[in-house]
Amino acid sequence: MTGETWLILGASSAVARAFARAAAERGDAVLLAGRDGDDMARTAADLRTRFGTPAGVLPFDAADTDSHAAFVAAARQATPGTLNVFLAFALMPDQTAMETDVALALACIRTTYLGAVSVLAHLAPVLEAQGRGRVVVLGSVAGDRGRLPNHIYGSAKAGLHAYAQGLRARLHRKGVTVTTVKPGFLDTAMTWGLPVPLAAPPDACARACLDAAARGREVLYFPWFWLGIMTIIRAIPERIFKRLSI
Amino acid sequence: MSRWKTIALPGWGRRDRAPQTAARPERVAEVRAAVADGVAAAGGVLARGRGRSYGDQAVNGTGRLILMERLDRILSFDEGTGIAVCEAGVTFADLMRVFLPKGWLVPVTPGTAFATLGGAVANDVHGKNHDRVGSFGDHTAWLRLLLPSGETLRAAPDENPDVFAATIGGCGLTGVILEVAVRLVRTPSRTMRVAERRIRDLDDFFAAFVAARDTATHSVGWIDALAQGGAMGRGILETGEIADHDPAPPVPPRPRRVPVEFPGFALTPLSVGLFNAVYRRRVPEGGRERAVPMERFFYPLDSLLDWNRIYGRRGFHQFQCVIPDADARAGVGRLLEAISAARAASFLAVLKTLGGEGRGMLSFPMRGYTLALDLPHGSGIPDLLARLERITLDHGGRIYLAKDSALSADGFAAMHPRLGDFRAVLSRLDPDGRLSSDMARRLRIREDAA
Ligand SMILES: Cc1cc2nc3c(=O)[nH]c(=O)nc-3n(C[C@H](O)[C@H](O)[C@H](O)COP(=O)(O)OP(=O)(O)OC[C@H]3O[C@@H](n4cnc5c(N)ncnc54)[C@H](O)[C@@H]3O)c2cc1C
Numbered sequence: 001m002t003g004e005t006w007l008i009l010g011a012s013s014a015v016a017r018a019f020a021r022a023a024a025e026r027g028d029a030v031l032l033a034g035r036d037g038d039d040m041a042r043t044a045a046d047l048r049t050r051f052g053t054p055a056g057v058l059p060f061d062a063a064d065t066d067s068h069a070a071f072v073a074a075a076r077q078a079t080p081g082t083l084n085v086f087l088a089f090a091l092m093p094d095q096t097a098m099e100t101d102v103a104l105a106l107a108c109i110r111t112t113y114l115g116a117v118s119v120l121a122h123l124a125p126v127l128e129a130q131g132r133g134r135v136v137v138l139g140s141v142a143g144d145r146g147r148l149p150n151h152i153y154g155s156a157k158a159g160l161h162a163y164a165q166g167l168r169a170r171l172h173r174k175g176v177t178v179t180t181v182k183p184g185f186l187d188t189a190m191t192w193g194l195p196v197p198l199a200a201p202p203d204a205c206a207r208a209c210l211d212a213a214a215r216g217r218e219v220l221y222f223p224w225f226w227l228g229i230m231t232i233i234r235a236i237p238e239r240i241f242k243r244l245s246i
Numbered sequence: 247m248s249r250w251k252t253i254a255l256p257g258w259g260r261r262d263r264a265p266q267t268a269a270r271p272e273r274v275a276e277v278r279a280a281v282a283d284g285v286a287a288a289g290g291v292l293a294r295g296r297g298r299s300y301g302d303q304a305v306n307g308t309g310r311l312i313l314m315e316r317l318d319r320i321l322s323f324d325e326g327t328g329i330a331v332c333e334a335g336v337t338f339a340d341l342m343r344v345f346l347p348k349g350w351l352v353p354v355t356p357g358t359a360f361a362t363l364g365g366a367v368a369n370d371v372h373g374k375n376h377d378r379v380g381s382f383g384d385h386t387a388w389l390r391l392l393l394p395s396g397e398t399l400r401a402a403p404d405e406n407p408d409v410f411a412a413t414i415g416g417c418g419l420t421g422v423i424l425e426v427a428v429r430l431v432r433t434p435s436r437t438m439r440v441a442e443r444r445i446r447d448l449d450d451f452f453a454a455f456v457a458a459r460d461t462a463t464h465s466v467g468w469i470d471a472l473a474q475g476g477a478m479g480r481g482i483l484e485t486g487e488i489a490d491h492d493p494a495p496p497v498p499p500r501p502r503r504v505p506v507e508f509p510g511f512a513l514t515p516l517s518v519g520l521f522n523a524v525y526r527r528r529v530p531e532g533g534r535e536r537a538v539p540m541e542r543f544f545y546p547l548d549s550l551l552d553w554n555r556i557y558g559r560r561g562f563h564q565f566q567c568v569i570p571d572a573d574a575r576a577g578v579g580r581l582l583e584a585i586s587a588a589r590a591a592s593f594l595a596v597l598k599t600l601g602g603e604g605r606g607m608l609s610f611p612m613r614g615y616t617l618a619l620d621l622p623h624g625s626g627i628p629d630l631l632a633r634l635e636r637i638t639l640d641h642g643g644r645i646y647l648a649k650d651s652a653l654s655a656d657g658f659a660a661m662h663p664r665l666g667d668f669r670a671v672l673s674r675l676d677p678d679g680r681l682s683s684d685m686a687r688r689l690r691i692r693e694d695a696a
Contacts, residue, residue: 014272014316039273042333046319049330050344189272189316193251 001053003081005029009060009119010089012036014188015138017043018206019086024051031078033060034089062089062115072122085123085135086209087116092153092190105152112156117163124167128174134213135171135178137164141221144182144230148245168218177216181209184226248280255311258554259300259651260561261623268311274424277312278396281422284310285394290682293422295362296337299369300564301651302684303417309682312422314364320344321425328430329387334364334423342541351433354382359545363426369648370415370609374464374486377601381611383414390425394680398424412671415606417647419672419681419691437489438543443533444526448479448582451597452575459599463487467597470522471619474586482529486543493537518593525594557622565631566618566646567638568600574615577641581617581634588630595619607664610646618649628652647685655690
């Protein structure tokens, strides 16, 4: 046991599950938060059985921002040692579906951006008071530029990146690190059946997240080559970019 | 609605690389959704583990596949009973990694750690210790099964026993296995004491096995399938006992994955014959004994990830059958003669003993000798496989469905006296025939051929 606890927000996703495993394997306690209680109970049981580390479950709905104050209080209560945060939830509906259904677009933004800002804003004072700890925010390369095929989700992630930047500066003053991880395509339920190239395994991403957090890194692209890809994509002049459909 | 992906998912023999339609659920709720979608689709639906069956068993060309690999959580372990409750996508590698350090061992494991427990149940798999402990179904305490109706059902030897017996070895046709409760046993070490000795010919092999069956816990024979005439059946007999304690310093566990592809090379009778000869010579004349990590004894091929690619684009078949004791010497001799006469380049053939029938209605094992070998695909191979089926039938044997790609529907029916019972259970669990596979259609497992 390490005295560290990871609060995992959006714990049913493949990356979050892999992250929970990697953290538990190191001896960290894990608190799984999300909506699918049955699924999280299974993951928690798996962590306890495999690694003998404490693993608990807390109901959490990112879109229900009114519940976040009480949720954070409960999470603090359930964490004996140092609280660390892995934020992994997001909602990525189909771009064209969101173009015809604005409510769906808003739901994407509510979960991916508002929900994230809300829960992190409630967590921030707790982390400041603790005077240590690590936060990992799962962003996306989609947030690096508004691209035709995925710009509503991308805009929510762009907002999240900016918020995480500011939060990093705020928490840095209190000894808490904030790491933004920008994965390219991951081979998960989110991308299954979509025409995405180069989908990377989620467990490798999870290990990279844990490692980046341990080093207190600010921003990490995963896999690394996405830094190059996004540098090029960002460099294309808007005049030309608007004609492209990448 | 589940997300479906079009993707090539051949059997391990890589014969048929046509794209299929597959879902890959990550949560139980997503499995349910995929089954609900899949039963409504033309061609029906089938669960798939890690695709380590060789032929068309985990293939459903005209229908849907549900890949179970992401459901890989170990839900509980009871030190009192040794029962580990696992999701169906948990692999033998997981069990070894998690439980060996705690002093617990899964009593039956196939020759690859990449197989899932769902696949182990669906084939009622056996290890190198079948004589002593039986097959995987003998150590399965209970199963949780998702039926095409969407209902879940628990099955155990004393709870829905006919569903249990149909699902053990049932090729995935009774439903989607969600959970497997497997009984582990205590182990004093994670080391195997392995003895190897050279075997001159087939008679020598049978004599050695008769003795090994009574004295050794684990045994396996490697035969040079290209050797003919007086040398036919020459090879190595390997026996293994679990060591009382690990050697100090303890042998470090093998890395789990080799992240490289094995490069392709040409297989000819000459190069394979050379390999087989070298393989045999590595054991000195007088035999040898060593202590090796269990994983290396159980899974000799797993250190070469994707080794099936060495057979190249055309892929390969594996043939495995069992011949009852009384006829085994004659039957195995005829099989080896047919194989070497066809000059079908094959790496080592494997010869093992089996102890008795399994619990499943379609379980493979029976008391006898089982022979298994790879055959690279080529023009003469379908004929050869038909000959091997004939020889197997002539000697009262049975072909292993986990490996099969060529058995005839009539041959299949003749090998399985409990097929009628199996069909009766299917017509209750899956009255509309919504679960299917290429193998099920080829062997007409559902229909009464008569
Ligand atoms: C190198 C190697 C060595 C082997 N050695 C042995 C050996 O020593 N002994 C032995 O017995 N076998 C052996 N096998 C065969 C292997 O153990 C079986 O084919 C096993 O079933 C593979 O498991 P899988 O998870 O890959 O299943 P798959 O190949 O994906 O599927 C096999 C069958 O299981 C069904 N299935 C899988 N998961 C589920 C589920 N959740 N619910 C319902 N049905 C399901 C499928 O529908 C299919 O019918 C070996 C295979 C290889 C490649």
